[in-house]
Amino acid sequence: MAQTLEEMRYQLEEWLAQGFTSPEDRANYLALKAQYEDETLDYSFSKREITGQLELIITIRENDFPNLDEVTKAEYLDLVAQLDEFDQEQANYYRKYLS
Incomplete structure (x- = not known):
């Protein structure tokens, strides 16, 4: 039996929680x-x-944000690029943190 959209959303919320x-x-x-x-x-x-x-990258003390090492900075920028596909305004918000 196929799930309704509401059931799908509920299940996704449950898994995240x-x-x-x-x-x-x-x-x-x-x-x-x-x-x-x-x-x-x-x-x-x-x-x-x-x-x-x-947010994890930003808040983990060992990362010394915004002075990230090159690997973490590349990971951060990759995540921002992924976010940019869904929400440019929010991506710009996170991009500003490294400016």
């Missing part, structure tokens, strides 16, 4: 997220994942 206990959980989340995004064009889950990763 509870975390993933196995690689299978993560794979199931990614598959459901892709289906949800294809059907709704709502990319809020992808945006939340990317901004969560960006």
